[in-house]
Amino acid sequence: xxxxxxxxxxxxxxLGFGATAAELDAAETAGWDATLERLLHPTxxxxxxxxxxxxxxxxxxxxxxxxSPERKAAGQQLRAQAQALTAWWLARMVAVRDPFPEKLALFxxxxxxxxxxxVRQAALMLRxxxxxxxxxxxxxxxxxxxVAQDPAMMIWLDTLKDTAANPNENFARELMELFTLGVGxxxxxxxxxxxxxxxxxxxxxxxxxxxxxxxRHDNGTKTxxxxxxxxxxxxxxxxxxxxxxxARFLTTRLWNRFAAPATTTDPAVTRLTPAAPVDVTxxxxxxxxxxAFRAAKGALVAQPIxxxxxxxxxxxxxxxKVRPGPALAGMGQVPFQPPNVGGWPAGQSWLTTAAALxxxxxxxxxxxxxxxSSVSDVPAAQRVSATARLLxxxxxxxPQTTAxxxxxxxxxxxxxxxxxxxxxxxxx
Amino acid sequence: xxxxxRRRFLKASGVAGAGALLxxxxxxxxxxxxxxxxxxxxxxxxxxxxxxxxYGGNDGLSMLVPIDDPAYHDARxxxxxxxxxxxxxxxGLALNGVMKxxxxxxxxxxxxxxxxxxxxxxxxxxxxxxxxxxxxxPGSPSGTGWVGRWLDVEERASGHDPIRAVSLxxxxxxxxxxxxxxxxxxxxGPIRLPAGVLGRAYTALNVSRPDQPQxxxxxxxxxxxxxxxxxxxxxxxxxxxxxxxxxxxxxGPQLDLVARCIHAGVPTRVYGVDLGGFxxxxxEKATQTALLGKLDSGLGxxxxxxxxxxxxxxxxxxxxxxxxxxxxxxxxxxxxxSAPVLVAGTRVRGGFYGDEPSLTHLxxxxxxxxxxxRDVYAGVxxxxxxxxxxxxxxxxxxxxxxxx
Numbered sequence: 125x126x127x128x129x130x131x132x133x134x135x136x137x138x139l140g141f142g143a144t145a146a147e148l149d150a151a152e153t154a155g156w157d158a159t160l161e162r163l164l165h166p167t168x169x170x171x172x173x174x175x176x177x178x179x180x181x182x183x184x185x186x187x188x189x190x191x192s193p194e195r196k197a198a199g200q201q202l203r204a205q206a207q208a209l210t211a212w213w214l215a216r217m218v219a220v221r222d223p224f225p226e227k228l229a230l231f232x233x234x235x236x237x238x239x240x241x242x243v244r245q246a247a248l249m250l251r252x253x254x255x256x257x258x259x260x261x262x263x264x265x266x267x268x269x270x271v272a273q274d275p276a277m278m279i280w281l282d283t284l285k286d287t288a289a290n291p292n293e294n295f296a297r298e299l300m301e302l303f304t305l306g307v308g309x310x311x312x313x314x315x316x317x318x319x320x321x322x323x324x325x326x327x328x329x330x331x332x333x334x335x336x337x338x339x340r341h342d343n344g345t346k347t348x349x350x351x352x353x354x355x356x357x358x359x360x361x362x363x364x365x366x367x368x369x370x371a372r373f374l375t376t377r378l379w380n381r382f383a384a385p386a387t388t389t390d391p392a393v394t395r396l397t398p399a400a401p402v403d404v405t406x407x408x409x410x411x412x413x414x415x416a417f418r419a420a421k422g423a424l425v426a427q428p429i430x431x432x433x434x435x436x437x438x439x440x441x442x443x444x445k446v447r448p449g450p451a452l453a454g455m456g457q458v459p460f461q462p463p464n465v466g467g468w469p470a471g472q473s474w475l476t477t478a479a480a481l482x483x484x485x486x487x488x489x490x491x492x493x494x495x496x497s498s499v500s501d502v503p504a505a506q507r508v509s510a511t512a513r514l515l516x517x518x519x520x521x522x523p524q525t526t527a528x529x530x531x532x533x534x535x536x537x538x539x540x541x542x543x544x545x546x547x548x549x550x551x552x
Numbered sequence: 553x554x555x556x557x558r559r560r561f562l563k564a565s566g567v568a569g570a571g572a573l574l575x576x577x578x579x580x581x582x583x584x585x586x587x588x589x590x591x592x593x594x595x596x597x598x599x600x601x602x603x604x605x606x607y608g609g610n611d612g613l614s615m616l617v618p619i620d621d622p623a624y625h626d627a628r629x630x631x632x633x634x635x636x637x638x639x640x641x642x643x644g645l646a647l648n649g650v651m652k653x654x655x656x657x658x659x660x661x662x663x664x665x666x667x668x669x670x671x672x673x674x675x676x677x678x679x680x681x682x683x684x685x686x687x688x689x690p691g692s693p694s695g696t697g698w699v700g701r702w703l704d705v706e707e708r709a710s711g712h713d714p715i716r717a718v719s720l721x722x723x724x725x726x727x728x729x730x731x732x733x734x735x736x737x738x739x740x741g742p743i744r745l746p747a748g749v750l751g752r753a754y755t756a757l758n759v760s761r762p763d764q765p766q767x768x769x770x771x772x773x774x775x776x777x778x779x780x781x782x783x784x785x786x787x788x789x790x791x792x793x794x795x796x797x798x799x800x801x802x803x804g805p806q807l808d809l810v811a812r813c814i815h816a817g818v819p820t821r822v823y824g825v826d827l828g829g830f831x832x833x834x835x836e837k838a839t840q841t842a843l844l845g846k847l848d849s850g851l852g853x854x855x856x857x858x859x860x861x862x863x864x865x866x867x868x869x870x871x872x873x874x875x876x877x878x879x880x881x882x883x884x885x886x887x888x889x890s891a892p893v894l895v896a897g898t899r900v901r902g903g904f905y906g907d908e909p910s911l912t913h914l915x916x917x918x919x920x921x922x923x924x925x926r927d928v929y930a931g932v933x934x935x936x937x938x939x940x941x942x943x944x945x946x947x948x949x950x951x952x953x954x955x956x
Contacts, residue, residue, distance in 0.1 A: 285834040285882030293886040294833040297677070307677050312916065315676070319886075425765045454739055456722035464607065464828070466679050469723065472768050476737030477714070477779050478722040480772040484746060484754060524770070528757035535749050542753040545773070547766035 126418070128152060129518040132159055134421045136516065137552040138382050139163040139412065140223030142434035143516045145498070160412055166222030176216040178254075179208040181246040183332075205246035206460065213253065213459045214443050217433045225257055230429060231381050232256035233459070236271045236303060237467035238280045240460045245276075249460050251332065252276040264374055264402040265365035268304060272361055273334040275327045281465065283325045283357075288342035291319035296360070298465050304364040306373040306388065310349060317346040322357040371400040378411060384423035385471055392416040425474045426552050428455035432486060435544055438515055439494040446493055454482025480545075487544035491537040504534035511536075511543045521548050593817030596862040599899070599936040600814055602823045602854075603699070603868050604803070605725060606847070608830030609678065610871035612891030612919075614840050615651070616665060620644035623911035631837055631879040641665075643904065650845040653852020654896065661902035662855070664895040664954050668909040668922030674873060674889035678831070682872035686727035688926055688945055698929055699822050700730030701944045702937065707733045714775035715782050718813070719824040720806040728824055735824065736779045740809055742788045743780040786816045803827040803846055807854035814861050821937060830871060834882035851896065859898055866897035866936045866955065870925070877914055889918040893928050895954050899935070905952050927952050 132151040136143035140163065143151065151159040184201045188194035217226045233256055240249050252274050259267045271277050272295070278284045281295035296318030300310050324341030327334055336356070346355050349363055364370055375397040376388045386393055392414060398407050411417060426434070432448040432455075435441075452458050456479060457468055499510045508529050512520050521529060525546045532538035543549055594600070614631070617638050618624045625632045638646035639655040647655050657663040671690040675681045684690045688698040696704070703716055707730075717728050717735035728735035746754050758773035787809070806825040813820060827847055832839050851867060858865040874891025890909055906923035913920065926949040930941035935955025 282833040282882060282884070285880075285884070287881045290879075290881030292833050292880050292882045292884065294831070297887070301677050301679070307680050312676060422766070425768070454722055463723070464678070471765060472729075473723060475765070475768040475772040476719075476722060476724050477772055477776040478737040478739040480769075480776040481739070481743060481745075482722070484773075484776075488746060488750070522761070522766075524759050524761055525757060527759075528753045531756040532749055532753035538748075538750040538753055541746070541750050542757055545754070545769075546757060547761060547769035550769045551765045 126421075127518060128156065130421070131156060131418055133516045133518050134418070134552075135159060135163065135412070136223075137430075137434070138417075140227055141217065141430050141437055142552070144438050144440075145513050145516060148516050148518070160409070163222070163224050164408060164412070166224065170221045172219035172221050173216070176212065176219045178250055179205070179212045179246075181205040181209055181250055183245055183247050186244075202244055202246070206240050206244075206249075209240075209246040209250055210449065210459050211444070214429075214433065214448060217429070218436045218441075218443050225260060227430070228260040229253060229256035230427075230459075231378070232260055232267070232271075234381070234462060234467040235377060236277065237462035237465050238276050239462050239464075243276045243279050248274075248276040248279065248332070253460075261405045261408065264304075264370070264404055265362060267404070268299075268365050269358065269361045271303075272299065272357065273325070273327075275332050278325060278327060283322055284327075286319065286323040286325060287340045288320075288323050291316075291323050291342065293319040295319075295322055299360070300364055302466055304370045304373060305367060306369060306376075309367075309369040309373075313347075314349050317348040317355075318360050320344070320346050321348060321355040321360045325357050365401045368400050371402050372397045374402050375407065375411075378407070380470065382411065383414075383417045384420035422548075422551050424552055425471050426550055427468065427470070428452050428457035428474065428479070428482075429459060430552075431455070431483070431550065435486070435490055435515075439490055439540075441490060441493055446489060448486065451482050451486035451489070454485070455479045483550070484541075484545050487541040490544065491541045494540070496536040496540055499536040499540060507534055507536060507539055511539045514540065515543055515549055517543070517548055519548075521546060592819055594819045594821075594863055598821070598863050599938065600821060600823070600858075600863045600865045601868065601932055601936045602807075602810055602825065602865060603727070604847070604851070604870075605727075605824065605826040606830050606843075606869065606871035607678075607682070607826060607828035608832070608871070609681075609873045609875055609887055610830045610843075610891060611832060611836065611840055611885055611888075612874035613877065614836070615648055615844060616641075616667070616892045617646045617648060618644060618908065618911060619646040621911055627878045627911060629879055631883060631885070643908070645904075645908065648841070648844050650841055651848040653848045653855070654894070656852070657855060657896050658902060662896055662898055662900050663902050664900050665904050666893040666895065666923055666928050666952065666954075667904060667906040668890045668920065669870070669893045669906065669925050669928060670873065670890040670921040671924055671926070672921070674918070674921060676873065676887040676889075678872055678887070683726065685870060685872055685925060686725060688727075688929055696731050697725070697727035697729050698944055699728050699824075700726075700734060702730075702822075702933065702939055703728070703733045703735070704730040705939070705943050713819070714778045715818070715820050717822040717824070718783070718820045720809060721826070725824055725826070728822070735822070736775055736783075738779060738783060738787065740787060740805070743776075743784045745777060745780055783813065783818060786813050786818060803850040804853065807850050808857075811854055811857040811861075814858055814863055814865060817862070832875070832884045833880070833886060834884040836879075836884040855896060864897065864899045864936075866895065866900060866932060868928070868932055869894040869896075870928075874919060876917055877911060877919060878917060889915070890921045890923075891919075893923075893925065895928070895932065899956050900954060901956050905954065923952075924949070928954070931955065 129152050184198050186198045255270050282292045283295045286292050293315050297315045301307050320342040324337045326337050343354050348355055372388050376393050379386050379393050498514055499507050502510045532542045617633050619635050619638050637649045640646045686697050687694040714736045719728050719735045719737045722739050724737040758770045761767040761770045810823045870893045873888055875885035875888040879885055909919040926945045930949040930951030931954040933939045933941045934951050
């Protein structure tokens, strides 16, 4: 079905975490164009941002022998900071008035997937996270360079360890394969030449600022993707983000996360792929304005973070009280802990039996904590539609879910919990 | 390594375990569950396969060490192990010294080491190569995994069974996904489904649906109910703080859970467990030693436990690739090609299979491939699962005679 309200619910699910009933009412009054513009380019101070300042995390010195008391204390401090950071981002995502900057930051976090399991320092993960937020719509070349020269990525993919004598290929390979070009668009010789170009990159341990250590740099001639010169890491980032393959790769990634599953040869991807280097600010409105975007309703499986954050927003719940962390672990997606540099899986991968258990457990927890008066205050016969309104599902439920909701009777908690785990709600 | 793991995350969140989350929801009747699990126990003597995936690219040269080869010491420099740090086997090869449990399996004749395993034109991308190993389809992409295709065959022959294969942890590796059926992903801890009115609604919700992706949501819920009834009692004794797949230290608890299932007669034929962290581009020696130690202690304990089970158990250990022959300047190694695959169990014919790749005749700095991994798979499909490898792997793979 394609009513304006249903289209707007779709827009909010993709650019945000799912609208509340009141947000959807306001969007319906404003119309599609104004709602898209407001989501993409919010103005004014977001009170939700003001209310959720980042936690006071700082670099923790890990001195002492393994097993020593000071080392154990440092480990405890690191874990406490990591926990605070994770709780903070979830609280931020739930609290914001304008969800797109957070949704885009989550996209970039999955794209440049970096895990605190190796970086360890919450302060560095926060620093990277702020890049995704502040430069999420910056030109792709600029964002890629900022991430590449930031400490978290340099630790995560071992750029720091690169020396002229024997370069380390980790970052050069993943930069091309996973961040900019996609597999099959470069050779193993390009990986080796790229690794030589990144030699000498480091950061200042006190200021955390990027440093290029000339004496560690391999200043010999390298041939990288057809360019032969004494290339350095900045050159390599400029070259890869300037290639047509990079525009198609990034467009495919964005389409997969925001619209529908697609390969690099999908017609929508082909139509939308801009010239390289990609101007993200120009690409996003075209992507969300494309007719295929509006037609992609229900094509995705909700990522666990967007699922949980959406439910908390719609039910008006405080994540500090509901504590969605264990549910997210059970569903397989904890912020700051992507499983590997390839980021999180998508689609059917979220639909395991283990995730099903975590979802239904989370749903029960939510309805116990939530104020469900918008459902309980209406006559029993109207409670299914009140549930659909509460969860911003303007198209309602299919016949199977309708039968299940009838089995839930008029019990508001059972109705809302059932709807929260329904295929209509879990897909988006 | 002091990593922020999922296990620690759970603890740090102040939640004791899933039981705390589930307080108030109705529990399945334990007696009914036991009755369900015992209604079709795995017949005695039926082979069970446990697949151990090592994520990141396990350095084969520091696991099976060519200790007598000067080229090894030249290539690895400070990273090279000394003889005192290894356990000698034969043919100039030695196991990493932390692998005492597997060395004991070797001496008992229960460990097969297949050497030089990969596929033609090895890929050095983690994701492409792991995909090839898991789909067993090097030539063209495949949407199904090799165990998944075996599950499809079994489903056609004997009907749907959501626990014919089980993966430990919230996500499921692609090798266990078939075209029409997949393994169940099972997290340790009690499975308590909603009771009462919500329980009835949940059952009604998970009837089949016509279209994806909604159909997948409903199927996962329906399979969850089946998993709860079949595995619930076995899983109930394990709390989430004991086990978690993304925790590099958690292989032991995953295997402990598999052992419980096997001893309980759970009718699962294939289990998937994993250990990550093998992408040792830098400071490899300490990391690799710690990881191989975890692998060895986990497998040593597990194999000892299931040696007395009514079902012969075979373990298969693989990674997406080995690592570059020459160390890099970071005290680590970059992505490589072939590496040994381990096959262990009481029915395994111990010894070496496949030729040891030369350290002096390298291909772009990498080891040659002497054995196709699909011949290993064919060997376990035939020898452990009693299955015809052809529908799973195609015609060309007769299989190594790994099993007695």
